[in-house]
Amino acid sequence: MMPSLLYDTLSEQAIESEVQFWHALDINYQLLSDKTIALCRKFVNKNYVEIETQGEIFQFGINNIWAECGSFGSCEFQSPIINLPGGEILIIPKPDTMQGKIVGDRAYVLGEEILHPVVEIVNNEITVFSAASNQQQLAKAIETGGKDGRKVALICLGTNDNIRGGNIDNALKHKSSGFMSVYWGSNRDVGGNIAGNNEWFIQIENPQLNFI
Numbered sequence: 001m002m003p004s005l006l007y008d009t010l011s012e013q014a015i016e017s018e019v020q021f022w023h024a025l026d027i028n029y030q031l032l033s034d035k036t037i038a039l040c041r042k043f044v045n046k047n048y049v050e051i052e053t054q055g056e057i058f059q060f061g062i063n064n065i066w067a068e069c070g071s072f073g074s075c076e077f078q079s080p081i082i083n084l085p086g087g088e089i090l091i092i093p094k095p096d097t098m099q100g101k102i103v104g105d106r107a108y109v110l111g112e113e114i115l116h117p118v119v120e121i122v123n124n125e126i127t128v129f130s131a132a133s134n135q136q137q138l139a140k141a142i143e144t145g146g147k148d149g150r151k152v153a154l155i156c157l158g159t160n161d162n163i164r165g166g167n168i169d170n171a172l173k174h175k176s177s178g179f180m181s182v183y184w185g186s187n188r189d190v191g192g193n194i195a196g197n198n199e200w201f202i203q204i205e206n207p208q209l210n211f212i
Contacts, residue, residue, distance in 0.1 A: 099121060
């Protein structure tokens with residue numbers, strides 16, 4: 001059976017999201033790869049990364065770092081998996097090094113958007129959390145996440161310049177250039193050992209990065 005068109009498929013938001021997806025694919029992959037790999041190299045051999053958002057700071061050490069460019073290459077940072085559209089670096093934080101307070105612009109949890117989430121991290125795990133909306137969804141994701149449900153799996157930084165603001169699908173936003181996402185769930189596909197039951201992330205727009 002051929003796919004059907006639903007009313008929502010033809011909504012302005014759905015059409016804009018579809019256009020954004022194809023625009024994100026229509027990119028110079030060599031330049032995208034060069035940019036993503038160059039960003040990876042900035043993080044190599046740094047003891048700690050410090051992130052400041054809205055006056056709050058969190059930091060972490062780097063256990064591993066990958067370049068996800070939407071294509072496979074031979075560089076030392078090549079991600080073992082790719083997702084289209086490409087354009088992000090994937091960082092596995094070193095165990096017990098992540099500390100501080102994450103203040104996000106929004107989170108996407110169990111199919112819901114959460115505004116202004118705040119989580120406090122001790123040794124890579126959530127200890128305290130709050131949100132301006134849908135806090136119960138955040139609580140549910142953490143409580144049903146299993147033994148690794150509180151542990152940060154990945155820190156991701158977008159590098160795709162063709163993904164812009166507006167009605168972008170949530171699956172694309174984290175690859176928008178300059179956006180950072182802190183991700184809970186599983187990192188086993190990229191060599192980690194975290195296996196939370198629920199996949200969700202906090203998004204930070206234009207974070208300030210420092211190396212210490």
